[in-house]
Amino acid sequence: MELTLGAMFKLCILQWLPIWGFLAASISAANMMRCPGPGWQLWKGSCYVLTDKTSTWQEGKSACRSMGGRMAAPRSSEENDFFVSLAGPGGKVWIACKFNTAVAGGQLACEGVEAEFTKWHNGEPNNDSEECVLLKAISSGTWFDYSCQNPYPSVCKKRAAKPSRDLVCYEVGENGRLVGTA
Numbered sequence: 001m002e003l004t005l006g007a008m009f010k011l012c013i014l015q016w017l018p019i020w021g022f023l024a025a026s027i028s029a030a031n032m033m034r035c036p037g038p039g040w041q042l043w044k045g046s047c048y049v050l051t052d053k054t055s056t057w058q059e060g061k062s063a064c065r066s067m068g069g070r071m072a073a074p075r076s077s078e079e080n081d082f083f084v085s086l087a088g089p090g091g092k093v094w095i096a097c098k099f100n101t102a103v104a105g106g107q108l109a110c111e112g113v114e115a116e117f118t119k120w121h122n123g124e125p126n127n128d129s130e131e132c133v134l135l136k137a138i139s140s141g142t143w144f145d146y147s148c149q150n151p152y153p154s155v156c157k158k159r160a161a162k163p164s165r166d167l168v169c170y171e172v173g174e175n176g177r178l179v180g181t182a
């Protein structure tokens with residue numbers, strides 16, 4: 001490996017080499033994970049963003065796919081709180097929960113599977129004609145069943161990018177310190 005002093009260069013290492021493995025381990029895993037493009041926020045190994053336009057629930061689902069992700073639903077109280085921060089003060093956002101009206105009584109599916117975590121507002125769900133689920137930051141992140149045709153932003157999610165397991169590259173600054181992954 002030839003190093004050029006006094007200039008920024010790219011350092012590529014094989015992570016299994018012990019000495020470089022130690023160096024790589026000194027950089028936190030969180031810093032090594034990245035989210036694509038502007039607006040995506042990293043949270044626990046996944047990237048989240050709101051669609052930039054309001055739309056029906058179904059269009060929101062398509063918009064998430066077109067950004068390489070999928071519409072997301074919180075799976076825990078902690079993730080629900082993150083959705084609240086993503087929605088911003090007063091925000092109302094579509095989440096990937098929808099009632100299957102083909103089932104008697106309507107079965108709630110979140111991200112395509114039967115919902116295990118829910119956070120209904122008092123009195124909700126309250127209307128058989130409201131099949132989609134809206135999370136309201138202004139109501140402490142509680143959920144409301146809503147008509148799917150209403151226009152709101154949707155929460156999209158995708159996995160954060162990880163560097164290759166075998167070869168990882170870092171930018172090295174003039175002072176010899178690692179600047180970041182390249």
Ligand SMILES: [Ca+2]
Nearest residue numbers: 126144145146
């Ligand atoms: Ca309702």
